[in-house]
């Protein structure tokens with residue numbers, strides 16, 4: 577057995593530890609998961625109600641997700657043909673690479689950003705071209721300079737995971753205006769619903785203006801449906817038509833489609849959580865400031881900060897107290913925490929303060 581050369585040396589994606597795993601391993605109850613940028617409050621109660629109504633288990637789902645498509649198109653005031661759905665937006669990232677990248681092509685992306693972009697690029701035999709972030713922000717000028725005639729795709733994550741930084745409309749417009757026509761630009765807006773800053777870009781307007789743009793969204797974050805696996809891409813119909821050629825035949829389940837429809841119908845849930853996330857984000861950033869800790873000002877539901885100590889030590893200290901955070905990031909002393917519920921954040925603040933105190937004593 578010999579897998580294809582582009583796959584052979586790829587690392588396997590390591591998700592954050594699950595609640596169940598940590599509860600079992602450490603004999604803990606009430607573990608707090610601040611690792612995968614999920615919605616810690618769950619999802620709209622309307623979702624479980626809607627799922628009770630599902631039958632027809634023996635029939636395949638509708639591949640074009642017509643009800644969900646109609647709802648989204650109406651909500652975003654866009655042509656329904658401009659949407660394509662994926663088993664999470666991760667699958668759309670895969671489909672974009674499969675559709676647009678040949679072996680020998682290049683894809684430009686930030687160093688660092690969501691890791692799955694580079695994995696999918698490499699699987700297609702294409703080369704990721706990394707452009708360092710500037711103070712945690714995509715350096716769009718340098719990304720533009722990195723484009724060659726081999727470049728087929730450019731990835732822009734906004735807000736960026738893991739730094740949480742935001743690009744505004746003006747900088748995106750001036751970047752997109754310069755991009756050669758043969759290059760697809762993917763604007764991944766997995767966390768856009770969390771943005772409260774008035775400079776938040778309007779991707780619908782960008783899509784109108786730039787036919788080579790693909791916008792990615794997901795139900796895994798503010799909608800609290802990470803388990804359900806549903807994401808979507810919006811783009812001009814010629815791009816969507818190409819993506820459909822590689823879409824696995826029944827890639828989104830009846831459950832996912834129905835759950836997403838119910839979640840969309842509860843915008844009050846989204847607005848409430850957005851407000852709490854904003855309050856808690858401010859509180860945590862203020863606390864980090866009080867500790868004199870460097871962090872990236874975040875527009876998402878997570879914060880990346882410099883603990884000042886090897887991140888694996890912090891990770892382990894918090895894990896033993898039932899808090900799972902993200903370490904093993906590019907910077908060895910940084911961790912990323914998902915913004916939890918107010919009570920979960922209290923626990924984080926208390927336990928991390930204890931960690932800092934223990935280091936002073938040591």
Ligand SMILES: Cc1ncc(COP(=O)(O)O)c(C=O)c1O
Pocket residue numbers: 612613663664665666667690733737764766793794795796802805806807
């Ligand atoms: C920036 C970004 N894009 C896409 C995804 C994938 O989300 P999903 O496949 O759950 O829709 C994630 C998940 O964490 C993410 O952080």
